[in-house]
Amino acid sequence: MEPVPLSDEDLVRRVLRGETEVFEHIVKRFERLVYGFMLRKISDTGVAQDLAQETFLIAYENLDRLKDHARLKSWIMGIAGNLVRDHYKRRKMAGMPEGFEVELTGLDPLQTVEQQERHEYLYKALMQLSERYRAVLIKRYLEGREYDEIAEDLGLSVGAVEVCMHRARKALALVMKEYLPDVDL
Numbered sequence: 777m778e779p780v781p782l783s784d785e786d787l788v789r790r791v792l793r794g795e796t797e798v799f800e801h802i803v804k805r806f807e808r809l810v811y812g813f814m815l816r817k818i819s820d821t822g823v824a825q826d827l828a829q830e831t832f833l834i835a836y837e838n839l840d841r842l843k844d845h846a847r848l849k850s851w852i853m854g855i856a857g858n859l860v861r862d863h864y865k866r867r868k869m870a871g872m873p874e875g876f877e878v879e880l881t882g883l884d885p886l887q888t889v890e891q892q893e894r895h896e897y898l899y900k901a902l903m904q905l906s907e908r909y910r911a912v913l914i915k916r917y918l919e920g921r922e923y924d925e926i927a928e929d930l931g932l933s934v935g936a937v938e939v940c941m942h943r944a945r946k947a948l949a950l951v952m953k954e955y956l957p958d959v960d961l
Contacts, residue, residue, distance in 0.1 A: 782801065784802075784846060784849065785845040787805075788802075788845040788848055792839060792840060799832075802832075802848070802852075806852055807832075809919050810853070811828040812915060813853065813857075814827050814831075814856060814859075814860065815899075815914060815918060816910060818863060819902075821899060827856070827859045827860065831855050831856045834855050834859075835852050894956065897952060897955040897956060901952050901954075902914070902948065904951050906947075909943065909948070910944075912926055912930070913941070913945070
């Protein structure tokens with residue numbers, strides 16, 4: 777029989793009691809969600825990874841400030857949102873134009889050059905899709921969310937998410953075909 781996963785409240789209580797190694801469970805529970813959010817907001821994978829890590833560092837250092845332990849997820853996502861806002865403020869102050877995007881970096885160095893190129897093309901293609909299409913694909917494939925969760929997050933019906941997902945996959949395949957015309961998608 778599989779053990780029942782601890783609730784967010786239980787995880788927070790244990791970390792605050794001094795069981796710091798339990799924080800790893802919090803990271804594992806929310807890392808895909810936070811990274812997916814960062815990637816939707818910032819198209820640079822390296823920056824998205826850095827900000828996702830920073831989100832958990834800030835959460836760990838300030839966990840004792842979380843008053844309602846049941847709101848752990850929204851609290852962590854609030855930290856992530858603040859970091860994205862700060863990121864864009866710093867860029868604006870540095871004089872970088874609004875639409876300027878940094879070249880994708882931070883990919884796994886163990887990947888082959890071909891895999892790395894495909895990865896870069898995929899992220900570039902995602903950025904060419906509409907916000908809605910990009911959101912459903914990222915929520916499904918990077919965050920691992922189910923259709924009903926995506927529907928709730930986006931304020932859509934499950935049927936609308938299914939249609940959007942179908943159209944988003946087709947749109948992504950078309951854009952990817954431009955980058956990789958010899959590959960069957």
